[in-house]
Amino acid sequence: MYLTLIAFAAYSIAVLAIGLNAARRSASSKEDVHLASREHGIWTSALSTSASTESGFVLLGMVGMAYTFGVSCFWMIPAGILGYVLNWFVLAPRIRHRSEALEAVTIPEYIALSTGGSRLSFIASSAASFFSVIFLLAYVSAQFSAAGKALSSQFPLTYGAGVLVAAGIIAAYAVLGGFRAVSWTDNLQAVMMVAALILLPAIIVGKLDGFPSLLQVLHSKDPALTSLTGEASTSGDALMVIVPWLMIGLGYPGQPHGVIRLMATRDRRVIRIAPYIAILWLTIIYSGAIVLGLAARAGYEHLSGIATDPETALPVLAVELLPGILAGVTLAAIIAAISSTADSTLLSASSTVTRDIRESLHIPRLKNELLVERLVIVTLAALSTWFAVKQTHIVFAFVLYAFFGLGASLGPAIMYCSLISRPRPLPALCGVLAGGILTIVTQPLKLGFLVSLGGSILALIIVHVIVSKRGRPVVPVSRKLTE
Numbered sequence: 001m002y003l004t005l006i007a008f009a010a011y012s013i014a015v016l017a018i019g020l021n022a023a024r025r026s027a028s029s030k031e032d033v034h035l036a037s038r039e040h041g042i043w044t045s046a047l048s049t050s051a052s053t054e055s056g057f058v059l060l061g062m063v064g065m066a067y068t069f070g071v072s073c074f075w076m077i078p079a080g081i082l083g084y085v086l087n088w089f090v091l092a093p094r095i096r097h098r099s100e101a102l103e104a105v106t107i108p109e110y111i112a113l114s115t116g117g118s119r120l121s122f123i124a125s126s127a128a129s130f131f132s133v134i135f136l137l138a139y140v141s142a143q144f145s146a147a148g149k150a151l152s153s154q155f156p157l158t159y160g161a162g163v164l165v166a167a168g169i170i171a172a173y174a175v176l177g178g179f180r181a182v183s184w185t186d187n188l189q190a191v192m193m194v195a196a197l198i199l200l201p202a203i204i205v206g207k208l209d210g211f212p213s214l215l216q217v218l219h220s221k222d223p224a225l226t227s228l229t230g231e232a233s234t235s236g237d238a239l240m241v242i243v244p245w246l247m248i249g250l251g252y253p254g255q256p257h258g259v260i261r262l263m264a265t266r267d268r269r270v271i272r273i274a275p276y277i278a279i280l281w282l283t284i285i286y287s288g289a290i291v292l293g294l295a296a297r298a299g300y301e302h303l304s305g306i307a308t309d310p311e312t313a314l315p316v317l318a319v320e321l322l323p324g325i326l327a328g329v330t331l332a333a334i335i336a337a338i339s340s341t342a343d344s345t346l347l348s349a350s351s352t353v354t355r356d357i358r359e360s361l362h363i364p365r366l367k368n369e370l371l372v373e374r375l376v377i378v379t380l381a382a383l384s385t386w387f388a389v390k391q392t393h394i395v396f397a398f399v400l401y402a403f404f405g406l407g408a409s410l411g412p413a414i415m416y417c418s419l420i421s422r423p424r425p426l427p428a429l430c431g432v433l434a435g436g437i438l439t440i441v442t443q444p445l446k447l448g449f450l451v452s453l454g455g456s457i458l459a460l461i462i463v464h465v466i467v468s469k470r471g472r473p474v475v476p477v478s479r480k481l482t483e
Contacts, residue, residue: 005155007328011192011336012169018185035105035264036180045265046277048186049087051193053258054080054282055341057399058289059193059334060146064311066293070218070225073293075245077286081279082249088275091253092262094418096271099263106351107256107410108132110263111432114417115425124429128410129352131436132256135405136349137384139257142398143342144388146311150334153305153312154319154327160389166335167388170342171381182347183261189336190281196333197288200314203321204295211291217298225297247449248400251407253415254435256352257344292317346384350376401443408435408452412460424467431460 031037040048066073095110104110112125147166148159157165208214218225229238252258265271296306296313303320305312318330354373412431417423435456442448 005328007325008332008335011329011332014188018188021184031103031105035260036183038100038264039266040183040261040264040270041266042270042273043277044183044187045261045270046274047190047281048183049258049261049274050084050278050281051186051190051337052182052261052341052344053252053255054193054285055143055146055337055399057142057146057341057403058285059196059314059337060149060311061397061399062286062289063293063296063313064309066290067297067306067310067313068293069230070222070227070294070297071215071290072228072230072241072245073290074228074287075242076248076290077283079246079249080282080286082246083252084275084279084282086249087252087258087262088271088278091259091415091418092265092271092275093268095259095262095414096265096268098418105263107259107348107414108352111413111417111428112425115423115428118425120425120429124413124425124432127429127432127436128413131405131409131432132352133349134436135402135409136256136345136352137380137387138398138405139345139402140342140349140380140384141387142402143338143345144384145398147335147338147342148388149309149312150315150331150338153315154331163385163388166338166342167381167385169335170339171346171378179264179347182344183264185339186344189333189339192329192333192336193285194281194288196314196318196330197285197292199326200318200322200330201288201291201295204299204317205291207321208295208299214295214298218294221297225294243450244447247447247453248403250453251403251411251449254407254409254411255403256406256410257341257348259414260348260351289314342384346377346380349380353380401439404449404452405436405439408439408449408456409433411435411453412456416460416464420464424464426467427460427464430463431456434459 062073062076098114099105099110102110102113104113108125108128111128112121115121115124144163144167148161148163151157151162151165152159155162205211205214208217215226224231228242230241232238232241262271265274292314293310296310296317300313300317300320301307303316305316315331315334318327322330350373353376409432412435413428416428416431435452438452438455439448442451445451
């Protein structure tokens with residue numbers, strides 16, 4: 001245990017050191033505070049954007065889902081690639097140019113300024129801010145819950161104590177260095193995630209005499225575990241298995257903690273090259289997580305904790321099969337994955353509070369915006385910690401709820417404001433409201449996200465067609481948009 005603790009402590013010190021180094025470069029301008037002066041290069045853009053949207057969802061949640069449902073989880077790989085294609089090839093070139101021209105540094109501010117900066121524009125921005133904070137807090141809470149599970153499974157800590165330790169570390173470096181520290185630490189965390197999800201699955205598959213042998217064992221346990229369509233017996237049933245997985249890809253344009261990094265890219269060259277690195281990274285970690293879940297089901301159901309909570313398979317197997325120092329590195333990789341999303345969602349939520357909600361409530365801007373954001377980060381982290389301690393979440397399910405909520409409420413509006421030359425405020429507002437409300441109402445349904453996303457898009461299109469025929473053209477806030 002001591003070697004495991006040493007490795008985890010070394011990781012914690014490293015991310016805090018990165019935060020301190022980033023703090024030395026922090027400035028008071030809004031672009032530096034919220035977007036690190038739009039200076040992200042190829043590797044930081046690729047790895048930070050990816051790591052911020054993949055989290056305990058992968059290293060705990062996806063492993064648990066593969067353990068439970070088998071090889072049908074491989075549909076998550078094309079789903080993730082679809083999301084990255086939408087973000088990088090469709091959204092990134094447009095939102096990078098338009099956000100800089102408008103001097104927008106948050107997603108709600110981008111929606112407001114893209115739609116003309118009118119009173120109705122800021123109502124749409126306020127609605128986006130409201131749903132952002134609600135779903136982002138759920139997102140952060142799920143990450144803290146994942147951290148509590150991981151730490152309590154390896155150290156003599158209760159679940160609540162594990163949540164507090166992880167929340168303290170994450171909030172500390174986010175407070176110290178802001179957006180720049182979070183992006184820099186994402187690079188480290190992305191590399192650690194790849195290492196963990198190559199090393200451990202390779203060792204376990206080797207112990208089980210290879211992947212074909214692993215599949216044979218799974219088939220003997222339950223043939224549905226080795227079918228890409230699960231227990232489906234008809235083509236209709238198969239679609240009901242495949243479509244929910246693929247729907248995940250449609251939610252990526254609505255993730256503010258990921259989209260904001262597209263706005264922080266340095267130039268068009270970055271946007272051309274970074275997506276290929278990001279897609280390769282995603283394919284590796286998704287494949288590793290799914291194979292690990294399959295291997296845990298095939299040969300390690302007997303280990304304490306895995307059968308009752310499959311989401312703990314990775315930390316349990318790391319301690320069981322790896323030397324102490326490598327087990328510690330793997331545990332640190334789990335916390336890194338959790339941190340890479342928790343810090344990003346915290347920062348995105350705090351930016352929304354300090355800029356967008358403040359403006360919608362007509363609160364005067366304070367001189368030291370960085371200090372205000374740090375205080376908000378601490379407050380939101382404390383609130384998310386309280387939610388996580390109160391209830392142990394099924395990480396995969398809770399992340400998907402927050403992910404789909406953001407995807408349905410913000411995604412269509414963000415795409416609308418980026419793809420339409422002169423977007424209007426009322427369609428954006430209707431899209432945000434329809435997506436957010438329908439997510440809450442349809443949450444229990446298996447295809448609830450498809451209903452909420454479809455409702456958001458439909459509301460947006462109908463209202464856009466109506467107001468385009470009757471209303472005046474929207475005047476761009478910035479002349480650069482017409483250049």
